[in-house]
Amino acid sequence: MAAHSSDTCNSKYVTLVSTEGFEYVVLREATLISPTIKSMLRGQFSEAKTGRCVFPEISGLVMEKIVEYFHYWYRNQDKTMVPDMEIPVDLCLELLVAADFLGLDKQT
Amino acid sequence: MAEEPTLPRLPGPGYAAPPAALFSKGRKRGRMAFGSASVALSTSSDPAVFSSDDDPALDNYMHGGARRKKRYVGSWFDQQPALSESNDSAMGDEMRRPMPKPQARQFRRQLDSGVWMAQDDSTDNDEYSELDLRPAKIVTPSKGFAPSTVFTPSKLSSPPIQRSKFTVQEVHAQECIQKCIDEGTEEVDLNQMSLETISDSILEPINQIAPIPTVTKDVAFEQRDPEIKLYLSSNWLTQFPAAIIHLQHLTVLSLRGNRLTQIPPAIASLKNLKTLNVAQNSLRHLPGELVDLMQRGSTLCELHVHPNPFYRPVEGAKYRLFGADEYDKSLKRRHMEVTPGLWQGKTTVLRARTPVQFADSARNILSEFELPDPDALLTPEEARLRLEDFSELETPAGVADPSPSSERSFEPVGAPSLFDLALRAAVRHPDAAEIEDAIDDCTMYGSLRPGHKTVFERARNIRQLGGQECCVCGRKTLNPVTEWVEFRELCPTIIQTGANGVVEWSRTECLQEAWVPFLRRGCSWDCIPAKAPIPSDTFAAMKQPVPLCLWR
Numbered sequence: 283m284a285a286h287s288s289d290t291c292n293s294k295y296v297t298l299v300s301t302e303g304f305e306y307v308v309l310r311e312a313t314l315i316s317p318t319i320k321s322m323l324r325g326q327f328s329e330a331k332t333g334r335c336v337f338p339e340i341s342g343l344v345m346e347k348i349v350e351y352f353h354y355w356y357r358n359q360d361k362t363m364v365p366d367m368e369i370p371v372d373l374c375l376e377l378l379v380a381a382d383f384l385g386l387d388k389q390t
Numbered sequence: 391m392a393e394e395p396t397l398p399r400l401p402g403p404g405y406a407a408p409p410a411a412l413f414s415k416g417r418k419r420g421r422m423a424f425g426s427a428s429v430a431l432s433t434s435s436d437p438a439v440f441s442s443d444d445d446p447a448l449d450n451y452m453h454g455g456a457r458r459k460k461r462y463v464g465s466w467f468d469q470q471p472a473l474s475e476s477n478d479s480a481m482g483d484e485m486r487r488p489m490p491k492p493q494a495r496q497f498r499r500q501l502d503s504g505v506w507m508a509q510d511d512s513t514d515n516d517e518y519s520e521l522d523l524r525p526a527k528i529v530t531p532s533k534g535f536a537p538s539t540v541f542t543p544s545k546l547s548s549p550p551i552q553r554s555k556f557t558v559q560e561v562h563a564q565e566c567i568q569k570c571i572d573e574g575t576e577e578v579d580l581n582q583m584s585l586e587t588i589s590d591s592i593l594e595p596i597n598q599i600a601p602i603p604t605v606t607k608d609v610a611f612e613q614r615d616p617e618i619k620l621y622l623s624s625n626w627l628t629q630f631p632a633a634i635i636h637l638q639h640l641t642v643l644s645l646r647g648n649r650l651t652q653i654p655p656a657i658a659s660l661k662n663l664k665t666l667n668v669a670q671n672s673l674r675h676l677p678g679e680l681v682d683l684m685q686r687g688s689t690l691c692e693l694h695v696h697p698n699p700f701y702r703p704v705e706g707a708k709y710r711l712f713g714a715d716e717y718d719k720s721l722k723r724r725h726m727e728v729t730p731g732l733w734q735g736k737t738t739v740l741r742a743r744t745p746v747q748f749a750d751s752a753r754n755i756l757s758e759f760e761l762p763d764p765d766a767l768l769t770p771e772e773a774r775l776r777l778e779d780f781s782e783l784e785t786p787a788g789v790a791d792p793s794p795s796s797e798r799s800f801e802p803v804g805a806p807s808l809f810d811l812a813l814r815a816a817v818r819h820p821d822a823a824e825i826e827d828a829i830d831d832c833t834m835y836g837s838l839r840p841g842h843k844t845v846f847e848r849a850r851n852i853r854q855l856g857g858q859e860c861c862v863c864g865r866k867t868l869n870p871v872t873e874w875v876e877f878r879e880l881c882p883t884i885i886q887t888g889a890n891g892v893v894e895w896s897r898t899e900c901l902q903e904a905w906v907p908f909l910r911r912g913c914s915w916d917c918i919p920a921k922a923p924i925p926s927d928t929f930a931a932m933k934q935p936v937p938l939c940l941w942r
Contacts, residue, residue, distance in 0.1 A: 359805070
């Protein structure tokens with residue numbers, strides 16, 4: 283079991299879990315843009331050991347968009363003149379709240 | 391002859407056409423003995439369809455129980471079945487039936503008639519506000535964030551926004567504009583009309599003004615762009631009318647003597663503007679983008695900004711011009727081509743700038759320096775701002791000291807933040823009131839920080855007035871987090887480009903009273919003014935003289 287946990291700890295991927303229990307496997311590096319997830323994955327939290335972050339307050343629909351954003355951000359890290367990611371208008375409010383919660387409100 | 395034009399289907403009640411497939415099989419149809427089938431006219435459900443009902447037209451014979459064709463009254467596009475039940479004689483039927491009540495003929499749209507008769511003299515413009523643009527549903531924050539923000543049906547079915555009627559003054563203005571369009575007058579005079587607001591839909595038609603070309607004998611006809619002059623002075627406008635920034639051919643804009651508190655940055659998109667008068671308003675600052683219109687070679691020649699309760703530097707503030715060039719270069723600017731010949735207009739000279747105000751995304755101000763609240767009433771003392779040298783840059787704790795400007799890149803790198811993207815989507819939302827309610831709820835339950843409501847309102851305002859670009863990286867932003875004010879002096883300039891080079895005269899006065907504040911906004915904490923490196927010979931830099939009243 284110990285070997286397992288150290289494996290996941292250094293894994294390239296982390297798992298994000300939504301309210302409904304949907305799991306999203308995301309590149310660890312891409313999630314580190316969020317200070318909230320970054321601190322969850324550090325130190326002695328269970329998330330740091332298992333590489334599995336559960337967000338009971340984020341629905342699957344929103345989580346999907348957030349994961350899309352993580353990849354969008356990761357792909358465009360060093361690029362200039364990045365086109366905007368499409369955000370459906372009906373999700374904007376939930377995403378505002380989620381972005382605030384995850385600390386995704388700083389321009390990078 | 392062979393092809394008859396097909397008529398629209400008859401919209402009789404309870405009439406359901408059988409599927410076309412049933413039409414082909416021609417089985418001999420026995421007479422239907424529907425004893426009480428006449429009920430079908432009054433029941434709400436459609437009559438049953440049988441395979442033997444092969445021809446939709448035969449339906450007319452089905453009901454009534456008698457071998458008699460069903461009869462309709464009314465014009466062909468609006469027929470009603472005749473109400474007679476048991477009378478064979480058409481004539482007798484007519485006699486016995488009570489005459490329909492004489493009804494006043496209404497003008498209403500007949501779906502098939504293709505004719506639309508307006509009911510009143512309302513214009514087409516305000517038809518837009520009638521459209522219900524609300525989306526089907528807003529997905530609300532899930533229970534984890536705000537347990538009680540789930541939309542109740544009552545909230546969703548709140549009455550749609552009433553059609554905004556124009557005020558009397560606005561209608562008057564509309565007539566004036568219409569007259570200009572009809573006559574081809576390029577001068578739109580809306581002075582002293584007691585306008586408090588003016589809707590975009592009233593100002594937009596100004597774009598339609600086309601000048602009547604002068605046609606003279608032996609002179610080739612030449613199409614020219616209109617040179618629209620819009621005078622809105624001595625009104626009571628508190629907000630810059632957003633439609634103005636879409637008037638591409640505007641050459642003269644006068645907003646003198648209103649109550650404006652800000653000029654939107656998008657005013658820089660009025661490329662043909664020659665005269666701008668914003669004197670006698672409540673402006674604390676001008677947008678930094680306006681500087682782009684005051685360069686050598688630009689069209690804007692006349693600018694009236696005084697008097698206004700502008701921000702001013704604190705009394706007796708010392709300032710050094712050292713590093714001003716460096717700072718100036720670091721800002722995104724649109725450059726103008728100087729056309730040869732004589733150019734006469736206004737240019738600006740950078741004099742000083744204030745420290746930078748840093749805020750987080752929820753408008754909590756982190757820096758020591760804070761710009762006064764733009765809406766607050768300020769005493770003249772409060773409207774005075776501290777200055778900072780170009781070689782210095784105060785940053786709040788937690789913000790890395792900016793690297794010297796030579797190493798910084800001012801190109802926007804990387805993706806915008808998710809918060810910004812969501813904010814952009816939120817202000818695009820067609821029903822602003824609904825989303826505002828939702829934000830209120832979220833704020834109340836603590837899932838959004840209180841500042842976010844202000845941020846949202848400001849973002850909507852920025853978008854409405856044509857958007858804002860970060861002055862350092864040029865990226866579009868709705869939530870600028872860094873702000874500072876630069877003081878510039880406007881100087882009349884004459885440039886003569888001729889055979890013997892370029893000769894330039896410009897007059898500077900160097901009176902602090904004449905300085906005009908321009909607000910600069912940056913989209914991230916990296917988008918801040920350049921910090922000029924302190925040269926090795928610091929003493930010389932300190933001693934650099936402040937120019938005094940000079941002609942050059």
